[in-house]
Amino acid sequence: MKLYYTPGVCSLAPHIILREAGFDFSLEKVNADTKVTDAGRNYLTVNPNGYVPALEIEPGVVLTEGPAIMQYLADQAPEARLAPAAGTLARYQLQSWLNFITSELHKGFSPLFKPGMPAEAKTAFKEQLAARFDHVERHLSKQDYLMPDGFSIADAYLFVVTGWSGFVGIDMQAWPAIGAFRKRVEARPAVQAALIGEGLLKKAA
Incomplete structure (x- = not known):
């Protein structure tokens, strides 16, 4: 998994959760002004809205919006007890x-x-x-x-x-x-x- 982030903004929350749950992941920094990542990618091709976070779960599969990303991560690592079970x-x-x-x-x-x-x-x-x-x-x-x-x-x-x-x-x-x-x-x-x-x-x- 790869998290697209900008330091100190709301993408820090899913970054914390990735570490809390012990996921193997990478980070790609996004320039909030130019919408270009440190790797030279046009971030608008990842998230057309232009803001972070975005979680690339696998190539071509991207999840956006922090609360949704964090719930997804919590459900993938239930042993970390970062969210109650779905439906409760x-x-x-x-x-x-x-x-x-x-x-x-x-x-x-x-x-x-x-x-x-x-x-x-x-x-x-x-x-x-x-x-x-x-x-x-x-x-x-x-x-x-x-x-x-x-x-x-x-x-x-x-x-x-x-x-x-x-x-x-x-x-x-x-x-x-x-x-x-x-x-x-x-x-x-x-x-x-x-x-x-x-x-x-x-x-x-």
């Missing part, structure tokens, strides 16, 4: 969290990265994100991870998305349970390896 109530609860992170958090950050966005609009988006963080904070103040059985694909996604806060001027100190969650997730060996693999963390000497 717990699986739908996991999907609820994935949808929440995608629509309420991930997309809530998007306007804040646009340089032409008026300051008033950015303030409104930050206030909306704060309300969503309040919801996550209440949940994580009661348990270590989003799902009661421990770390899951949803936690990888939440870790990545909340990590963008510093780049848009959101002080996460107002949500200490989220901060503690981030430290727990970042300490995981697979997360450390993914961060190093994307050049986001220096390898210890």
Whole structure:
């Protein structure tokens, strides 16, 4: 398998899951501006939408959209216990969290990265994100991870998305349970390896 990624963006979440589950995989970096990969490939031939992630399962078979990719990976490695079994109530609860992170958090950050966005609009988006963080904070103040059985694909996604806060001027100190969650997730060996693999963390000497 090959994961097409851009360092630090949402493709970091499936990268973490590939390592958590112990898959044999390769990485191909995508330039977000030129849409050309490090190997010189036109990324639009892989994903016509032009954004990452994309998972090339085998030649000619590509899966896009982070939550779908992570669920696929979790189902291929059930022994890693990264998602509840398909068809169970717990699986739908996991999907609820994935949808929440995608629509309420991930997309809530998007306007804040646009340089032409008026300051008033950015303030409104930050206030909306704060309300969503309040919801996550209440949940994580009661348990270590989003799902009661421990770390899951949803936690990888939440870790990545909340990590963008510093780049848009959101002080996460107002949500200490989220901060503690981030430290727990970042300490995981697979997360450390993914961060190093994307050049986001220096390898210890």
